[in-house]
Amino acid sequence: MTKPKAAKPDARAKLLDAAFNVIRAKGYCATSVDDLCRAAGVTKGAFFHHFKSKEDLGVAAADCWAEMTGIFFATAPYHDHEDPLERVLGYLDFRRTILQGEVREFTCLVGTMVQETYDTAPAIRDACEACISDHAAKIEADIAAALDHANLKPDWSAKSLALHSQAVLQGAFILAKAQGGAEIAVDSIDHLQRYIRLLFNRL
Amino acid sequence: MTKPKAAKPDARAKLLDAAFNVIRAKGYCATSVDDLCRAAGVTKGAFFHHFKSKEDLGVAAADCWAEMTGIFFATAPYHDHEDPLERVLGYLDFRRTILQGEVREFTCLVGTMVQETYDTAPAIRDACEACISDHAAKIEADIAAALDHANLKPDWSAKSLALHSQAVLQGAFILAKAQGGAEIAVDSIDHLQRYIRLLFNRL
DNA sequence: AAAAATACCAACCGGTTGGTATGTTGTCAA
DNA sequence: TTGACAACATACCAACCGGTTGGTATTTTT
Numbered sequence: 001m002t003k004p005k006a007a008k009p010d011a012r013a014k015l016l017d018a019a020f021n022v023i024r025a026k027g028y029c030a031t032s033v034d035d036l037c038r039a040a041g042v043t044k045g046a047f048f049h050h051f052k053s054k055e056d057l058g059v060a061a062a063d064c065w066a067e068m069t070g071i072f073f074a075t076a077p078y079h080d081h082e083d084p085l086e087r088v089l090g091y092l093d094f095r096r097t098i099l100q101g102e103v104r105e106f107t108c109l110v111g112t113m114v115q116e117t118y119d120t121a122p123a124i125r126d127a128c129e130a131c132i133s134d135h136a137a138k139i140e141a142d143i144a145a146a147l148d149h150a151n152l153k154p155d156w157s158a159k160s161l162a163l164h165s166q167a168v169l170q171g172a173f174i175l176a177k178a179q180g181g182a183e184i185a186v187d188s189i190d191h192l193q194r195y196i197r198l199l200f201n202r203l
Numbered sequence: 204m205t206k207p208k209a210a211k212p213d214a215r216a217k218l219l220d221a222a223f224n225v226i227r228a229k230g231y232c233a234t235s236v237d238d239l240c241r242a243a244g245v246t247k248g249a250f251f252h253h254f255k256s257k258e259d260l261g262v263a264a265a266d267c268w269a270e271m272t273g274i275f276f277a278t279a280p281y282h283d284h285e286d287p288l289e290r291v292l293g294y295l296d297f298r299r300t301i302l303q304g305e306v307r308e309f310t311c312l313v314g315t316m317v318q319e320t321y322d323t324a325p326a327i328r329d330a331c332e333a334c335i336s337d338h339a340a341k342i343e344a345d346i347a348a349a350l351d352h353a354n355l356k357p358d359w360s361a362k363s364l365a366l367h368s369q370a371v372l373q374g375a376f377i378l379a380k381a382q383g384g385a386e387i388a389v390d391s392i393d394h395l396q397r398y399i400r401l402l403f404n405r406l
Numbered sequence: 407a408a409a410a411a412t413a414c415c416a417a418c419c420g421g422t423t424g425g426t427a428t429g430t431t432g433t434c435a436a
Numbered sequence: 437t438t439g440a441c442a443a444c445a446t447a448c449c450a451a452c453c454g455g456t457t458g459g460t461a462t463t464t465t466t
Contacts, residue, residue, distance in 0.1 A: 009442085025323075027230070029233045032424080033423080042444080042445090043445050044425085046443075103321065119228045119229060156390075174374070175335065178317045178332040198401040214413075247416085247455085248413090248415045
């Protein structure tokens with residue numbers, strides 16, 4: 001017993017963490033099971049002990065990503081604002097500040113995966129869709145509150161603006177990947193914030 | 204001579220056309236050379252006669268896509284407007300009207316490819332980046348003209364707004380893939396148009 | 407008409423793929 | 437002590453992958 005082995009299902013967590021990093025860099029399809037095992041430091045036997053297939057890993061990764069980012073954003077400081085509109089703008093401030101490091105480090109796992117799998121792996125697509133929708137729903141709540149607070153009844157819905165904000169972020173990631181830097185993403189968030197301020201006459 | 208064979212390199216064009224459709228549906232990596240050959244109705248020998256590798260096909264597909272869409276948008280009716288702002292808004296109207304049919308039919312080839320290859324195939328990434336940049340540059344020209352026409356000197360650049368519009372479109376495609384429909388993309392273009400109208404006080 | 411280049415094809419190759427079958431080891435309840 | 441079971445590891449497989457081969461038919465050049 002030279003090495004005190006961890007009792008907890010260690011390999012599963014390591015594989016999911018590896019999936020986050022490798023898939024965001026190479027994409028879902030180009031990431032082989034061997035790649036994942038190598039990055040996680042486990043064997044193939046461990047992989048197929050915890051996941052019944054590569055697709056199953058994809059679904060689990062999307063679910064785990066949803067949970068992880070859910071906690072990450074729920075505990076972010078922008079929720080402290082009393083004014084709901086400030087929470088929405090603070091959310092976007094926060095998203096801008098996390099655009100650090102390499103492109104593969106700040107881009108979105110589920111946005112990457114759903115583009116490759118939407119037509120071939122419905123289970124992964126659904127898991128990614130749920131992740132995006134759930135996240136958008138949280139922003140929608142603040143937008144709706146901001147509309148209520150400002151006594152506005154516009155011809156667009158809080159939900160559509162929440163989803164639009166996700167589209168802007170996902171699209172900004174694609175351009176960042178194309179250009180090899182976060183600058184375009186920063187600019188795009190600036191534009192989105194300016195749009196929201198204009199909608200609420202808060203300049 | 205029962206079949207009058209085309210003198211022109213036929214297989215190459217058929218392979219590129221197949222690439223447009225298959226890659227947009229399955230993604231670049233998941234599309235095998237055999238898939239392409241099957242869809243194009245040619246053999247593998249023909250493939251590697253015209254393209255020295257799969258990556259070379261990817262670059263050629265991006266270049267061909269850039270040329271094709273360049274002509275497509277250059278000949279679209281929205282250029283007829285004398286008012287440059289109307290051309291910008293007309294461009295977005297046009298982009299909305301082409302959101303027809305299956306998701307894989309209206310989404311963007313280079314946006315799909317660059318996400319998978321940005322970290323592993325620089326040649327493909329560069330070709331995709333060039334396609335997006337060139338397209339954005341055309342919209343930038345109309346935005347710049349609109350700013351000039353309205354005598355505006357805002358704290359954002361025409362270029363950043365042009366790139367933002369591409370981010371919105373690319374992001375809308377991702378959400379459309381996740382949700383399996385074009386509705387979100389329509390809504391997102393609505394928001395983008397509303398933003399531009401607000402920027403130019405044209406409501 | 408000869409020579410050279412182009413366009414294409416069927417068969418094949420070695421390596422990689424996702425996945426499986428069969429151990430081995432540590433943990434814990436009976 | 438033992439038996440059951442989870443958590444891995446090792447060895448292996450058939451299918452598929454991108455790419456190569458040697459060849460033929462056609463077109464272009466000389």
